[in-house]
Amino acid sequence: MDLKNRFKSNTYLYRLWFYAIRSRTGDKVRLPEKSDHLFLDGYPRSGNTYLSGLLRFAHRDLRFASHLHVTASIKMALEKDVPVFVLMRSPEDAVVSNLYNKVQKKKLVPGQKLADELLIQYINYYSLVEKNLNKLSVILFESAIDNKTGFLEIVTKKIDPSNSVNFQEIIQSFDQRMKEKEKVKITATSALPNEKRKEFKKSNIHLVIGSKFYKKAVRIYQNVGASALI
Secondary structure (H helix, E strand, C coil): CCHHHHHHHCHHHHHHHHHHCHHHCCCCCCCCCCCCCEEEEECCCCCHHHHHHHHHHHCCCCCEECCCCCHHHHHHHHHCCCCEEEEECCHHHHHHHHHHHHHHHHCCCCCHHHHHHHHHHHHHHHHHHHHCCCCCEEEEHHHHHHCHHHHHHHHHHHHCCCCCCCCHHHHHHHHHHHHHHHCCCCCCCCCCCCHHHHHHHHHHHHHHHCCCCHHHHHHHHHHHHCCCCC
16 A cells, blocks of 8 residues: 555544645645534545535535545544445546546646556545445435435435425525536536536546456445445
């Protein structure tokens, strides 16, 4: 295991890195806390921004961390007995979207080496999830996007069984708000589908599905996804 992955998987090392570096970048993300209602996270480009935003919009007083994308954060939440919800998207969609994000932000040329690195990260992240299926809940990105009401109902039931809100109007209001916000974002950071991202996927999907790590990623996706709540 290289040094970078060691920091991502070790709670002590990740906490040191987080407070020394990431917390000083102006990023509003934070680590899980014992008083949180839940922890919601997943591999990058797995619906983290949209679904965490929808959840906060539906429950304004809800306290939870998200957007950490490392196994150390899952371990922290589990250690603190915080209910953990892990988002999961198919490897070809999540990884190629993450590849696009890296290429656009860092002005890189898409290549096999980078695609392989991102697939390894996917495998490492969900291998930890697979080992802890009895301690956390899995939510498939594709299912949650197709059934947003179901997503909100499942998470709400887990944290507040007595809550019986009608989420239809909330979802409509949030989607309109998201569309307005996305108009001012660059395509690399957009949480909604766009044409440039689709074109990139068509041109570079071979880097993911042709990788020697792809089959292992698919096996993990199938195994973990089989236990998903939605």
